[in-house]
Amino acid sequence: MQQIKLIKRPSGTPTNEDFEFAEAPIGEPAEGEVLIRTNYISVDPYLRGRMNNVKSYVPPFELDSVITSAVIGQVIESKSTHFEKNDVVTGGLGWQEYSVVQESEVRKIDTNLAPASAYLSVLGMTGLTAYFGLLDIADPKEGETVVVSGAAGAVGSVVGQIAKIKGAHVVGIAGSDEKIEYLKNELGFDAAINYKTEEIETALAKACPNGIDVYYENVGGEIGDAVLPLLNKFARIPVCGAISAYNNKEADIGLRVQSYLIKSSALMQGFTVGDYASRFKEGSEALAGWLQAGEIQYEETITEGFENTIDAFLDLFQGANVGKAIVKVSDIE
Amino acid sequence: MQQIKLIKRPSGTPTNEDFEFAEAPIGEPAEGEVLIRTNYISVDPYLRGRMNNVKSYVPPFELDSVITSAVIGQVIESKSTHFEKNDVVTGGLGWQEYSVVQESEVRKIDTNLAPASAYLSVLGMTGLTAYFGLLDIADPKEGETVVVSGAAGAVGSVVGQIAKIKGAHVVGIAGSDEKIEYLKNELGFDAAINYKTEEIETALAKACPNGIDVYYENVGGEIGDAVLPLLNKFARIPVCGAISAYNNKEADIGLRVQSYLIKSSALMQGFTVGDYASRFKEGSEALAGWLQAGEIQYEETITEGFENTIDAFLDLFQGANVGKAIVKVSDIE
Known part of the structure; x- marks a missing residue:
């Protein structure tokens, strides 16, 4: 073999x-x-x-x-x-x-x-990663604005859909027009931004007229930077991934977060799905329920x-x- | 007048x-x-x-x-x-x-x-800022390593002393030899680093042989950057201040935190003392008690x-x- x-x-x-x-x-x-x-x-x-x-x-x-x-x-x-x-x-x-x-x-x-x-995917590690990062760390409330990067990816697409189930205003960031259409037309995101063709700060401000309550971080880099000035008081940022930096040979340099976190009393919480191993059964059952009810597509x-x-x-x-x-x-x- | x-x-x-x-x-x-x-x-x-x-x-x-x-x-x-x-x-x-x-x-x-x-000071906003940032956000456990920057300042000096009361290994960072002596000899810090004369990464690694469990952030900038590679699993960073950046005319650029937070499942929580207004009485009483017992100097x-x-x-x-x-x-x- x-x-x-x-x-x-x-x-x-x-x-x-x-x-x-x-x-x-x-x-x-x-x-x-x-x-x-x-x-x-x-x-x-x-x-x-x-x-x-x-x-x-x-x-x-x-x-x-x-x-x-x-x-x-x-x-x-x-x-x-x-x-x-x-x-x-x-x-x-x-x-x-x-x-x-x-x-x-x-x-x-x-x-x-x-x-x-x-x-x-949805019933495996990536679905559980979406579930615990969003619900345990960020716990979005009805009417809050949730932004997710890497939104058309395995984790991001589930994050956005769970956020919709919870009644949030959901904005996705992805890198092609095909992905943007998928997020808006198939997954029901309220808005989606193509970071390769749109000016990210401007597009984010337009898509988030009430600021950002939750930013589910999958990519890091300039997209992560662009979110910071829009954070609302008590914003939450589950930090799941930073794919933009994984192949960096040099240190990952960008906007320091401290001043933004203070201004907004905002939280950033890094995590990996393994941190929630004792609760996988809860997450799997919830995801399977939404999947069977047709509330989550993948x-x-x-x-x-x-x-x-x-x-x-x-x-x-x-x-x-x-x-x-x-x-x-x-x-x- | x-x-x-x-x-x-x-x-x-x-x-x-x-x-x-x-x-x-x-x-x-x-x-x-x-x-x-x-x-x-x-x-x-x-x-x-x-x-x-x-x-x-x-x-x-x-x-x-x-x-x-x-x-x-x-x-x-x-x-x-x-x-x-x-x-x-x-x-x-x-x-x-x-x-x-x-x-x-x-x-x-x-x-x-x-x-x-x-x-x-100790019974006012700065004492309360130290109290809630350290105990509510970071909750240091006996034997954990707590690093505080701006350690000889109004907030930092109280943070370090409360961390000592809780049984932590306490490392202060400050900017003069006089302050370093004060932290070690008067306030009982376990170690103190003069960031103006010592190479901060090396000095931190030496002062924190078991890594960093809590970093109480008062200054931001290069000191905040230097802490990131030393974070232990489930580290907590109360983000209280970023005095190094307050007078910046340009964006505050440095090490992006995302990858470090993921690696360590670490938390950064921005806050201001006003977030704890409903608990000021608890904080004031605790601080007054330690002050009267001689456990906190200011x-x-x-x-x-x-x-x-x-x-x-x-x-x-x-x-x-x-x-x-x-x-x-x-x-x-």
């Missing part, structure tokens, strides 16, 4: 040269283990951080080792009493066509409730073929995806 | 030319009013912000009007049933030798508990003479004061 290893720590934006396809034998499950065929691989911006050799909330990837991320797969051989052949499961697995894992490393998913790939950008996994990851930094970026490796049988 | 008016909005660092001494008649109290002789005037960094014509948490000063701040004075004529001649009171009053005010604008203070001037830099009020204010931006900067206008009788 094929697998993908990190062979160089990227300098700036990652390139194909940082990765390597390798051949490996398909393993044999021992007692308490299962053999899984990979169906879907999640490619995510946060993985870029793990490619650096620095301390962060998850340890860095080892060089010359297989990259891991959230994966959906199907059990094709089970030596575990918890799983049967053909069970569809999810877990943090390697970028490879087959995996042998301990039964404790994966959990079954219910493909009657939603297609399997949804467990990598989009996936699915790249076909294991051989295209690296490209799908690199595309994230070009803003190529709408919704969750996923690689389809094989069909579920 | 003499009074001080703002006649120009300062561009950058304020100068004597932005202010004017003017003559005015001493008013006559009407029914429900009192005539007050000014004893002490509080000069504070936050007043700089009110000299700009921009929306903030307090409205800007009007041009050609008398500047106001916290003042201690003595009632010399009362037409109020609430006050008697010689009562010592505090309130937000003008920079002038006498004031006529409504009885609701001032409150009596107890000069048996502490000297009157303490009600402008220092004042008292400038004698109303004619030196402007200079005392301008000195704040040179870091000239240890503890609270106060102008003594007249004796209490």
Whole structure:
């Protein structure tokens, strides 16, 4: 089988040269283990951080080792009493066509409730990231203005829709006219700004006539800067991502936040979804309920073929995806 | 009598030319009013912000009007049933030798508990600012590392002492060797850094071998930047002041915080003491208790003479004061 290893720590934006396809034998499950065929691989911006050799909330990837991320797969051989052949499961697995894992490393998913790939997006880590960042940190109230950057992405699109459910005035920021139309016409955002073609300060001021109560931060950089002068008293900023800075080789320099936070008694709270591990059940149930009720839609950008996994990851930094970026490796049988 | 008016909005660092001494008649109290002789005037960094014509948490000063701040004075004529001649009171009053005010604008203070001037410092707004920012936002736990900038100032010196009471490892940052000695030898800080003579990143790393759990931000700028890489998981940053930026003519540019906040799931919370108005009694009582028990010391830099009020204010931006900067206008009788 094929697998993908990190062979160089990227300098700036990652390139194909940082990765390597390798051949490996398909393993044999021992007692308490299962053999899984990979169906879907999640490619995510946060993985870029793990490619650096620095301390962060998850340890860095080892060089010359297989990259891991959230994966959906199907059990094709089970030596575990918890799983049967053909069970569809999810877990943090390697970028490879087959995996042998301990039964404790994966959990079954219910493909009657939603297609399997949804467990990598709206019902998976990205949906939970949207849910806890928005509701636990920002807790938007009816009539408040919620701005979300990376709004057409896997996290941002769910953030905006939950904010709409909560009765907020929702403004999305994204990078193409196609995404802007999607946010306004498909997801029901009140306004959406194309930061590549519009002057962001002016467009934000126009879209937020009552100021900004919540800014869900996915991108950082100049967009994050532009929000600061518009913050209302007691504004909340869940800081989820800063994709604009992930490939920086130099320090990320911009507007210092201190004076703005003081003026508005505003809060910025960095977080990762792992901080809420004890509450995943609550979040998953809420998201599944909204999904079944048709109150949340989700989009996936699915790249076909294991051989295209690296490209799908690199595309994230070009803003190529709408919704969750996923690689389809094989069909579920 | 003499009074001080703002006649120009300062561009950058304020100068004597932005202010004017003017003559005015001493008013006559009407029914429900009192005539007050000014004893002490509080000069504070936050007043700089009110000299700009921009929306903030307090409205800007009007041009050609008398500047106001916290003042201690003595009632010399009362037409109020609430006050008697010689009562010592505090309130937000003008920079002038006498004031006529409504009885609701001032409150009596107890000069048996502490000297009157303490009600402008440790028992006044600066003490409360220290109290709520540290305990409500940061809530330091025993053994955690608390860093405070502007540590020899009116707010910072109280922050550090409360953090010591709570059992934290306390590191102060200040701008002269005299202040460093004061923090270590008089106030019991565990370490203190002179940012003017030491390389701040190196000195911070050395003083905080276990990282930083709480950073009480008074100054912003490069000191605020230097703290970010040392933040521990779930670090808290009460953002109280950014004196380094108050006189900036250009945007305040430095290290963007987003990536650091995400890595550490860290919080930054801007605030002003007014956010805690409903809890002032709790804070005042706690501070008075520590003061009487000798657990908190405070220092004042008292400038004698109303004619030196402007200079005392301008000195704040040179870091000239240890503890609270106060102008003594007249004796209490």
